[in-house]
Amino acid sequence: MTDTAHALGASRTLWELIDRRATLTPDRPVLIQDDRRLTFGELRDGCERVAAGLYGMGVRPGTVVAWQLPTRIETVLLTGALARIGAVQSPVIPFYRDREVGFAVRESKAEFLAVPGEWRGFDHTAMAGRLGARGVFEAYDTLPADDPSVLPPPPAEGTSVRWIYWTSGTTSDPKGVLHTDRSLIAGGSCLAHALRLTPEDVGSIAFPFAHIGGADYLVMLLLYGFPAVLFEKFALPDALETYRKHGVTTAGGSTAFYSMFLAEQRRRPGEPVVPTLRLLAGGGAAKPPELYHAVVREMGVQLTHGYGMTEVPMITMGSPDDTAENLATTEGRPPEGMEIRIVDGEVRLRGEAVCQGYLDPDQTAAVFDTDGFLITGDLGHLTPSGHLVLTGRLKDVIIRKGENISAKEIEDLLHEHPGVGDVAVIGLPDADRGERVCAVIEQPPAAPPLTLAAVTAYLRGTGLATHKLPEQLERVEALPRNETLRKVLKYKLRERFGAGAGADGG
Known part of the structure; x- marks a missing residue:
């Protein structure tokens, strides 16, 4: 910095x-x-x-x-x-x-x-x-x-x-x-420090500014004194002309953005989709190592990925001067002032960028440990070089295009549908979205088979936001459960349906 x-x-x-x-x-x-x-x-x-x-x-x-x-x-x-x-x-x-x-x-x-x-x-x-x-x-x-x-x-x-x-x-x-x-300034400072940007760069905000990443990015612009191009509506290839017109040097947002840029590059191999672009950066969803290597190899730009959440907008970030191995397989390193503690495999955080808690005092009390560390519910470990590797989540949350989606919210709504006996909503790996929403349902005897179109139409009618709608529907005779409390074993569903969309999926 x-x-x-x-x-x-x-x-x-x-x-x-x-x-x-x-x-x-x-x-x-x-x-x-x-x-x-x-x-x-x-x-x-x-x-x-x-x-x-x-x-x-x-x-x-x-x-x-x-x-x-x-x-x-x-x-x-x-x-x-x-x-x-x-x-x-x-x-x-x-x-x-x-x-x-x-x-x-x-x-x-x-x-x-x-x-x-x-x-x-x-x-x-x-x-x-x-x-x-x-x-x-x-x-x-x-x-x-x-x-x-x-x-x-x-x-x-x-x-x-x-x-x-x-x-x-x-x-x-x-x-x-x-x-x-101060917590937002600390988060934005972490992002700015990791990306090594300069006043000559031209950034871009192609995600909702109402996301906590909006404040992060604004802080970065103010710290380094460079501009950003704003996109009220982002879609490729339509947005490419604007990127080229303004000479954007750094773009991104989440895994979905990387995939979209890579897809456009593959339509015109050998011709840079944005000639001035030198860096893709973001976070908010899992990044497959193969996606990193494909972006660097085919687009000729660097890709740095990070780890953040609404509670802590920037925790770690890959840096352009990291090794290719670390950029591909880790979430980067924390900045000075961000403490990461691994307790029984779970990631805990303390630092100025950490939120003050929640509106609900009971939720606040439950999320901080006795040493003042935020309990993330994410699983991971630190490498000898101080890079963070995430290995999974304890929280039942789906991260689609950088946005958190509560599985329980969708399940509660689907439980009210007369054609649903029981349901489990899971996130499945998706190259374009990070994760896609999949609803796995049991139906009552003699109920007409539900289709994905019928399920999404029903959920739209409840007022559920469009980005939370399932993109894949699977019907099973019985959801897998454990032998003690009969809890649904979602990991078995992820193993079964994670390879791709089913016959009624999308």
């Missing part, structure tokens, strides 16, 4: 980091979207004007503001404005629907909810009305603005909880994860 980036990383708050970077390089670009460019100076000034507009609406330090917005310049401005006020912000992934959004708004006690209006065929404002949310306002391309002179001083410390992120984990309902400005 450069001396400047190291000094900026000591910022107490996100707003202080925004302000200090704007003072250093006010005219350098930070956000690029379509034909729009925003400099660091314009980011700071715009955030202050929006903060004044929000203040006029009644947003004060400590006010909880939920927002469900796509990856846009306006979304980043809103984030910075809330940080300037010292409000508590609760980002919600934009493709979540009534169940998840309603839970997040209720549990966080949000006094305001920012939505994009009608976006990609779905009316978010109407949903907010159905949910009875308070303080609903649309923030897609127009934000409230006023004279910043009305604002109180910015927050002076960064250790108060000002962020509530949401993760499904292993339970049906999401968990509200509590973060501070």
